[in-house]
Amino acid sequence: MVFASVLLGKLSWQVFPKDIVTLGAFVSIVAGGILVAALLTYFKKWGYLWREWLTNTDHKKIGVMYVILSILMLIRGGVDALMMRAQQATAVGASHGVLSSSTFQQVFSAHGTIMIFFAAMGLMFGIINLVVPLQIGTRDVAFPFLNLTSFWLFAAGAILINLSLGIGSFSAAGWLAYPPLSELKYSPSVGIDYWIWTLEIAGIGSLMSGINFLTTIIKNRAPGMTLMKMPLFSWSVLCAMFLVIFAFPILTVTISLLFLDRTLGTHFFTAGGGGNMMMYVNLIWAWGHPEVYILILPAFGVFSEIVSTFSRKKLFGYRTMVWALAAITVLSFSVWVHHFFTMGAGADVNGFFGIMTMIIAIPTGVKIFNWLFTMYKGKIHFNSALYWFFGFVILFTIGGVAGVIMAIPAADFQLHNSLFLVAHFHTMIVSGVLFGYFAGFTYWFPKIFGYKLDEKLGIKTFYLWVIGFILAFFPLYILGFLGATRRINHYAANLGWQPLFIVAGIGAVIIAGGVAMGVWQQIVSYRRRQEYKDKTGDPWNGRTIEWSVPSPAPYYNFKAIPVIHDRDAFWVAKQNHQALVSDDDVVDIILPKRAPVSFILGMCALVFGFAMIWHIWWLVIVSLIAFVVILMVRLNDEKPYEVVTAEDILAHEKSLKTGNVV
């Protein structure tokens, strides 16, 4: 027995799930994995996958991997959402719904964690990876090996959170795991530990990405591109990455302290022993509020590009846009207490944070008006990417106004933890963040894959999402006013809430239809890729330099790095009938080598996290040593680069023109 507990820690035969929902989910994920592996073996694609994708440091490939993984996680989180809607639509009066209460708690905890950390963050880093180096005129990010490693840490977190379905259980303490509930005394199972190590690993990946992109934007811009000539999407990313490097260390500290409380018996957030549980809530929101701006700022940037391109006008008020971004960046660190006005910090503190919260609505309003003025008197082209903007601008404003209402502490005492709050932040994150990245994905898709997405299906996807969204979340505003709190798994029949919950459930199903339509759009567009082919590299009559390279963007990005003289450099060049670079500018270059080490490091981190969760101490030590040694061996490589000669580049450009490469 002693031997087994040293070897396996807390693992035993008891850890496998007993309820049918969790087991079914885990079995279907495993079966899906086996199916993909079988298909790869049958088509003999393992080598291709390994060389061209899993170990490739090309930022575009990494971006695509981020997007695919995030969409999978979005579906996983979406299934959680459907289960919650099913539960709340049916658990009334004598009926106790479709889920057991412990499963329900795990489902809402997993839904929040997955959607924020893996769906929204993943889509964000995906789009950033795809676009930023192309937009600022560089061949890759500042640290390509680190970039791939960040992706694999992100993937390790994603795998870990899905493992909790089949081995042990997940956190039942909500997506932010407030103590004292999340302390060992009240949550003795491994659920919280899964939560901690998932976020620890994925969070360090995000932090490293933040450092990487900040450095890339500061140091690697094309010659002549001063900061005030930088396209607005890159500006928004710069601001978001600034927030990442200031906010994510706080997350790392906070959950590490929770880990120490649970594992080594410290007293940071315990109810006794001199701990302070409200300190946890302060710390987690000192990260958490900037986090929501980290998610939304790049979406703002995406919309700025799209509105300007499809209105055929330069962006209205570029400078004010930049200053608005900067103001939001700074202010986002001064509003965190509005997440817990009910803590009882007193009128002065609550008053300060309430006012700061209202102030932050001003730069956001500036941005909304600038987008509208950009469209004013423009030649508007109704592309599906712009549809997402229309949905965003209306819904986001409604959600924003709801937010300003809750910024009034007195009102917040009523609305705190009600479904009104849930409706508010879903409006911001779904119609703000998700719509933004869907729009960006539609917009930049041809640049990465070489063909456009099907317009009609794109518009259908949009309508399903918007109608589903309104049906799913507007009833929650009303329910919140009626007094329904979040995370309830049962309510009395005489409250009369059921019809509204049923409408919300129908809305969720329609959103699921929107997800399915989006997948169908991908399939149809792929089958018609010859028809939708982007032959010019500039399918939307674009303004910024990413549209000056052929589609799909070659692995070296630019045959020669252009010199920038103007904010809309490519647009101006087109007006003057000039090319940004010519074949004479092409020279021999070096590009980073593939990095299988990144994948191995990610897997070491996965094993490390798993061993930490289950207290398998020997495996903790082994995986940690493996991680450090492998990293050092890699860092010992003096020149992890390979040569691409001018002839290679010119030959590749020629093949892109004749269309021999798909």
Place this chain on the structure above:
Amino acid sequence: MDELEVKTISHKKLLNRLYKKEAPKFFETASFGFFVYLMTDLVLFASLFAVYAVLEGNTFGGPSGQQIFNLNNVLIETLALLTSSFTMGLAILSMKKGHRNKVLLYLVISFLLGAVFLTIEMNEFSHLISIGDSWRRSGFLSAFFVLVGTHGLHITVGLIWMAIMFFKVLKSGLSESNARRLTLMSMFWHFLDIVWIFIFTIVYLYGVLGL
């Protein structure tokens, strides 16, 4: 030599030539990126300082800082660490002048001073644990151990890094890549020094004053 071999050799020469051209830019980017990393580490320490400030008074019947801090030891620790920062600076100056042996000498001195610091800290910790005042005792002691311990962990990493750099310089001299790594390492070491000044002031000096 067959054709393929000729091609590989010329390819390698081309890589060396192109890399040499890019090297100053890589150096600059790496220094900047590493500096940004240090700033994230600073935010990490800032959070731990905030935690310490909140929990400092929560002794929960256990000892307060006034009762357990020994300023004599802390003074020796501080002097050791500050001097090692100075000798690290001398190592970088010698590196810039190309004096390989001096670099090695200063690395050894910095390492030994860092080891002195770490030994005293370990002694302090083990003493506290042995008299029953571990991190389990109270919120204050949890915050103390984790803040000072995190710094100590960083010092340990720094010492390992220094040892590796010693052998690298011994083996391949002051090559371009070694110079880059030495520069980053010295940034890391000075950074830990600055964090220690704050620990020294906020944890130990204020603690002993009992403010």
